[in-house]
Structures are given as structure tokens and as C-alpha cells.
Amino acid sequence: MFACIHLPDAPQLAESFSPFVEMVDEHTAVFSITPRQLEQIQKIPGAAIAETVEAAIIAARNPGRTLAELPIDVLPPDPEIFEIFDLWGIRTLADLANLPPNGLAERLGPRGVELQQLARGALHRPLKPAPLKILQEQQIELDYAITNLEPLLFLINRFLVDLCPRIEAAAALHFTFNKEPRTLRLPFPTRDVKFLLKLVQHDLESHPLSEPPQKIKLIVEPTAPRRVQHGLFTPSAPEPEKLELTLAKIRALVGEKNVKIPELRNSYRPGWSLPDSPLAFRYFRPPVPARVETENGVPRKLFGGKIVSLAGPWRSSGEWWRPDQWNRDEWDLKLADGALFRIFRTASHWFLEGCYD
Amino acid sequence: MTTPFPLGWRVESQPETLGLAQCPRGRITEIIGQPSSGRTSLLHSILADATGQGEFAVIVDSTDSFDPCSAAAAGADLQKIQWIRCAKNVEHAMRAADLVLHSGGFGVVALDLADAPERGLQRIPATTWFRWRRAIEPTPTILAVITRRPLARSCSALVVEMTRRRADFDGNLLRAAEFEITPRKPLGKERTALRVRLHPSA
Numbered sequence: 001m002f003a004c005i006h007l008p009d010a011p012q013l014a015e016s017f018s019p020f021v022e023m024v025d026e027h028t029a030v031f032s033i034t035p036r037q038l039e040q041i042q043k044i045p046g047a048a049i050a051e052t053v054e055a056a057i058i059a060a061r062n063p064g065r066t067l068a069e070l071p072i073d074v075l076p077p078d079p080e081i082f083e084i085f086d087l088w089g090i091r092t093l094a095d096l097a098n099l100p101p102n103g104l105a106e107r108l109g110p111r112g113v114e115l116q117q118l119a120r121g122a123l124h125r126p127l128k129p130a131p132l133k134i135l136q137e138q139q140i141e142l143d144y145a146i147t148n149l150e151p152l153l154f155l156i157n158r159f160l161v162d163l164c165p166r167i168e169a170a171a172a173l174h175f176t177f178n179k180e181p182r183t184l185r186l187p188f189p190t191r192d193v194k195f196l197l198k199l200v201q202h203d204l205e206s207h208p209l210s211e212p213p214q215k216i217k218l219i220v221e222p223t224a225p226r227r228v229q230h231g232l233f234t235p236s237a238p239e240p241e242k243l244e245l246t247l248a249k250i251r252a253l254v255g256e257k258n259v260k261i262p263e264l265r266n267s268y269r270p271g272w273s274l275p276d277s278p279l280a281f282r283y284f285r286p287p288v289p290a291r292v293e294t295e296n297g298v299p300r301k302l303f304g305g306k307i308v309s310l311a312g313p314w315r316s317s318g319e320w321w322r323p324d325q326w327n328r329d330e331w332d333l334k335l336a337d338g339a340l341f342r343i344f345r346t347a348s349h350w351f352l353e354g355c356y357d
Numbered sequence: 358m359t360t361p362f363p364l365g366w367r368v369e370s371q372p373e374t375l376g377l378a379q380c381p382r383g384r385i386t387e388i389i390g391q392p393s394s395g396r397t398s399l400l401h402s403i404l405a406d407a408t409g410q411g412e413f414a415v416i417v418d419s420t421d422s423f424d425p426c427s428a429a430a431a432g433a434d435l436q437k438i439q440w441i442r443c444a445k446n447v448e449h450a451m452r453a454a455d456l457v458l459h460s461g462g463f464g465v466v467a468l469d470l471a472d473a474p475e476r477g478l479q480r481i482p483a484t485t486w487f488r489w490r491r492a493i494e495p496t497p498t499i500l501a502v503i504t505r506r507p508l509a510r511s512c513s514a515l516v517v518e519m520t521r522r523r524a525d526f527d528g529n530l531l532r533a534a535e536f537e538i539t540p541r542k543p544l545g546k547e548r549t550a551l552r553v554r555l556h557p558s559a
Contacts, residue, residue, distance in 0.1 A: 235412045236497065238462030246460035250441055250453045258442040262425035262435045273426065279534055280397035280431065282422040282472065311526045332531040338521040340393040340534065354422065356524075356534060357397035357471070 002053050002127065003037075004030040004060035007046040017041065020129035022053070030056055032127055055121030067121050068094035075115055081108055093119040136163045137219040139176075145212035149204060152213065157197050159218045164191040171223035173200065177213035188240050189223045195241045202248035206256075268318050269326060270344075270353075280357050281342070287351035290343055299331055302343065302352075309334040313345075332356070380499045381514045385490060388503045390519030392471070395536030396503045398431070399519060400467055403501055405432030412464025415439045415457050419450035420472040447477030451485060458492050458500065466493075468502045478508065486512035507541070516542035 005013050006028045014021040014029035017040075021031045030053055033041060041047050048059035055067065062070050070093045072085055084107075090096050096119040104112045117123040138159040146152045164170070169189030173196065175182040184203055190196065238246075251259050265272045271283065293301035300307055312331030319325045328344045330353075335341070340356035380386045380403060388396045405428075407414050414437060416423050421442045429435055441457075443450040447470065454468045470478060486509040493500055502508065507516055522535035 236462055237413050242460050246456050249456050253452055254443055254449050260440055262440045280401045281424040281427045282397055283424055285421040309526045311531050334524050340524055355392050357393055
């Protein structure tokens with residue numbers, strides 16, 4: 001048996017009866033009930049009880065009337081079929097419910113049968129409750145501030161050992177050290193205490209706290225566990241836990257922004273767009289100021305070395321409205337020793353951008 | 358566990374000689390040569406092969422010189438590549454590569470030391486290469502190192518030397534370049550030059 005509440009404070013009312021609540025819209029909540037709860041629910045104005053989820057929703061949205069009395073428009077809109085109902089003179093749910101099901105199926109197909117079952121309050125579907133959002137937390141206030149990392153990790157380990165068995169998997173760890181909030185988003189759902197503690201350790205090592213903590217609070221944000229289907233013939237891939245720990249160590253070594261997955265951007269900015277050639281290019285980051293000797297505006301020597309072949313200029317400019325706009329002439333060149341470089345000229349300076357390799 | 362296929366590289370000419378230029382699994386491969394000798398093009402083609410087979414790869418970029426655009430144009434799937442930029446610090450590059458190799462699970466670990474300062478290269482302890490050889494031996498990982506000169510010495514299973522041949526200029530575009538791959542190790546009758554020509558439409 002299901003109950004539906006259609007009121008502005010429906011979510012709160014529904015949660016007082018059951019933890020598993022499906023929110024149909026902002027003001028409509030449906031949930032399953034036990035016979036003992038019947039009496040309490042009947043006292044709520046705007047609540048309806050029915051054998052099926054859909055019937056409860058329709059009844060709650062149209063209080064004071066039975067299903068049979070309701071107009072056909074309360075059903076989910078389907079202009080094509082409703083036009084046929086209109087031609088047939090079907091005005092109420094009772095009219096639709098009384099039609100012979102076989103004839104309806106022959107003429108309107110499965111959608112027609114589904115609408116008739118809705119009109120009869122006999123369309124069975126499972127409840128789709130929203131996932132539980134329970135925040136698990138632990139906190140401690142000490143008599144003294146913790147100055148070393150090791151005792152701090154010892155405390156955090158105690159929190160994790162206590163909290164992790166209560167959840168299926170964690171999506172994030174929200175810490176508050178004194179008044180300093182810190183969130184550690186996990187790359188994948190897990191509740192492996194050792195792994196989580198290692199991640200916390202790397203995070204605290206790479207981003208030390210501003211002051212020794214005396215009050216520590218940890219909230220674990222739960223989520224659904226990950227389910228992975230391994231294939232027999234798929235190539236081996238790094239284990240997520242190991243990879244994340246490795247990347248955390250590397251981030252601490254070379255910096256957060258220097259560990260990433262390369263991506264292409266939708267722009268004509270030099271270095272961002274996809275070139276035609278698979279010939280590899282190596283960038284000099286940042287570009288090296290170059291000494292170029294020109295003849296009638298055409299480069300002839302680069303750092304005193306003779307240019308034997310030259311392609312260009314390849315004029316490029318864009319995004320004039322931004323402070324980092326670009327406007328330059330590019331040249332591909334070959335030196336006497338065979339090295340291939342790309343140089344470019346801005347308004348007044350020459351730069352060596354990189355080499356083809 | 359599946360037996361991974363050896364990775365090769367795409368060549369326009371003499372495809373029958375491709376077998377001698379394959380990177381052995383669980384071994385160190387060194388690609389040596391001067392600037393503009395095609396070292397990076399060869400590395401990109403290895404990455405394209407690896408990611409094309411669904412494997413994951415890492416580029417430990419000691420000098421921030423990796424160009425994702427030309428790697429993508431060579432056919433590499435960037436979503437399967439982890440790029441570690443080491444801001445011209447060879448020590449960081451070696452440490453990052455060490456962590457990645459011991460983490461395991463990658464098809465290709467590319468260590469780019471092509472433009473690394475000579476002083477930094479001289480400071481690399483010889484024991485590093487022995488440790489890495491031992492670390493990847495039981496795995497299907499290929500450690501591909503690009504440098505100006507051989508560094509791993511006896512620890513590498515394959516050393517190929519790249520040399521420049523020619524570059525084709527056409528109007529205001531550099532159209533193609535031609536390089537030569539010469540296997541330096543292992544020696545023997547397989548020591549044959551292989552010509553690679555890269556076309557804009559390849």
C-alpha cells in the first residue's frame with residue numbers, strides 16, 4: 001500500500017513515515033506504508049492512499065474525488081491518443097476504464113493499455129526512492145593542539161575505523177581543523193581505511209594546516225559503491241587505489257597543476273588546435289627570445305645559423321577582446337645542420353617556439 | 358591474463374621490416390638522436406599504438422615540451438594518457454617515473470629526457486636503470502626513454518638511433534619530414550636502416 005502527500009511540506013511529512021521516499025515533484029512525495037500508519041496518514045489533508053504508486057499520486061493531486069470521477073486530462077499527456085479519446089467521447093477515467101482492454105490494445109497499442117491501467121488504478125510499478133543522504137560524522141576537542149602529523153593521523157584513523165563500516169562507500173571526506181574546512185573528494189567510491197588514511201596523509205603533507213589543530217571534525221559523505229565488470233581480454237589498467245596514491249605522491253612532488261590528462265580545446269590559439277600533420281612538435285615553454293636576421297622581412301639567419309629552407313609566414317591572430325590575445329607571423333625553417341624549428345614574430349620581437357622532432 | 362601484443366610503429370616504406378623495430382614488453386627501450394631527428398614522432402606513434410589497443414600510458418615530461426595536439430594528430434587517445442610535467446627538473450622526472458613504474462598497470466611509460474640539461478643527466482645513478490629493469494621485468498610495461506645519447510647502457514633491451522634525412526617544404530607549409538631509424542641494440546643482422554616518412558594525411 002502506498003501513500004502520497006501533495007503539500008508544500010511534503011518531503012518532511014513523508015520522511016516522518018518512511019526513510020524511503022520518492023519525490024515526484026517538489027510538493028509531491030510518495031512512499032510505502034504499513035497498516036498501522038493508515039490512521040495517522042488519513043488525518044493529513046492532501047494525503048491519499050492507494051494500492052499502486054501511480055493511483056496514489058493521481059488521488060493526492062486531485063483531492064476529494066474518486067478516480068472514476070476525474071477527467072481524462074489527469075493522465076500523463078499524449079496528444080495523439082487523447083485526440084482519439086475525444087473522438088470516442090471518453091471524458092472521465094471511468095469511461096476509459098470501462099472500455100474492453102482487447103479492443104483498446106488492438107486500436108491504440110501498449111500505450112493505450114497503459115493509460116487504461118492508470119485510469120483503473122492498476123498500473124503496478126516499484127517505488128523509486130531517492131538515495132539516502134546520511135552524513136556520518138565524528139569530532140573531538142583536545143586539551144592541547146596537535147603539532148605533529150603522526151598523532152593527527154592516529155586520530156583520523158580512529159575516526160575512519162569507526163565511520164567506514166557504517167557506510168557502503170565514501171564519496172568525500174569533509175574535515176574541519178579548528179575552523180579551517182578542508183574537503184577531500186575521492187576519485188572513486190571506497191571505504192578502504194588504509195587507502196583513505198594514505199590520501200589524507202598526502203593531502204596534509206602537500207597542503208599543511210595553517211595552525212596546529214585542537215578541534216577536529218570529520219564528516220564522511222556516503223555514496224553507492226562502485227561496481228566494475230572486468231573483461232577477460234581487456235588490457236591491464238592501473239588499479240584505481242594504487243594510481244590515486246601514486247598521483248598524490250607525484251602531485252606533492254611536481255605540483256598539483258603539473259599532473260593532468262592532456263586535452264584539446266576548441267580554439268585556433270597556437271598550440272591548442274589539432275594540426276594536419278602527425279609530425280611531432282616539441283614546445284619550448286616559455287618561448288625563447290630569438291635573434292633573427294632578416295632580409296626584406298624574411299628570416300635569413302637564426303642565432304647566426306644560416307636558414308636553408310623556409311615556410312611562412314603563417315599569419316595568425318585572434319581573441320582581440322582578451323588580454324592574452326595573439327597576433328603573430330609564424331615561420332617553419334630548416335637550419336644548415338638539418339634542425340627544424342618554428343619561430344614567430346610578434347609586433348616587435350622574434351621568439352623560438354619549439355622544434356619539430 | 359592476456360598476452361599483450363608488441364607495439365610497433367607505422368612506416369610508409371618497407372613494412373616487412375617492422376618486426377625488428379618492435380618495443381619489447383617488460384623492457385627498457387631507448388630512442389636516441391639529435392633534435393629534429395624524429396624521436397618524438399616515433400614516441401607518439403608508440404603511444405598511438407598503445408592507447409589504440411586500450412592501454413594506458415604516462416608521459417614523464419622533464420622539460421614541459423610535450424605537445425598534446427601533435428600526439429592526438431598522430432592517433433594517440435589523450436584520455437588514456439597521464440601527462441606529468443617536471444619543469445626542467447631531471448630529479449623530479451626520475452622520481453616521478455620511479456613512482457609510476459612501481460605503481461604498475463600502464464602499457465607504456467614514456468620518459469622524455471630529450472632536452473634535459475646534461476648536468477642533470479650525469480647525476481642519474483646507474484643503479485636507477487637496474488632497479489627499473491627489475492621492476493618492469495615481470496610486467497607488460499614498456500619503458501620508452503628518449504634522450505640524446507644512450508643512458509641505460511646494459512639495462513636497455515632495445516636502442517634505436519634516429520637520424521634526420523630530409524624535410525619537404527611546400528609554399529608556406531612544412532609538409533613532411535623523413536627520418537631514419539637504425540637499431541643499435543641488439544646488434545646483428547637485424548641492424549638495418551628503416552625509413553619513416555610522415556605525411557600530413559597519414
